[in-house]
Amino acid sequence: MTDVSRLPGSAQHHWDWQLRAACRGADSSLFFHPPNERGEARDARESKAKRVCGGCPVRTACLRHALETRERFGVWGGLGERELRTLLDPAREERGDRDAVCRPAA
Template sequence: MTDVSRLPGAAHHSWQWQSRAACRDLGSGRFFHPAGERGEDREERDAAAKRVCAACPVRAACLEHALRTRETFGVWGGLTEEERRALLAPAESALASRP
């Protein structure tokens, strides 16, 4: 489950970027894998989602949101959940090793 404590709250300006997203009217099925999807099917769906993200005017804001809130599922800002975890791992490891 997403950790909502990191969400910026209800301030409209914090969410305004979503209204300009290329995915706005495409439905979530393109960006979130169904249960049990593996292999080539998942790779093809992820690739299709990433093509949408590649042309998106708010890709950076979307990715920043996903990283800040630790979105655990789906393609956000052109990265899969595995790719986002790999980006966050070094920072989380450094925090965990602090005294």
């Protein structure tokens, strides 16, 4: 039998906030865009997701989680993808280098 006495304890306390989230049980497609969604459709979906976040009791914990894990996709803590990316990589935004990943190498 494996000795588990030296393993770290449960990390459940790191995730308990999710049990109280306003989005719990909601369709995840509200918070994550489908392929090829653009323009007004994307903005409308994201606005609906942000309204759910607006009254969420764990909004701060959700945003903290997104920033700590460098989450770049979806709506987290009331912020959309563009807003998250700005917080995650401010130097890139200052350089105006938003699409560097998509540009071919010279």
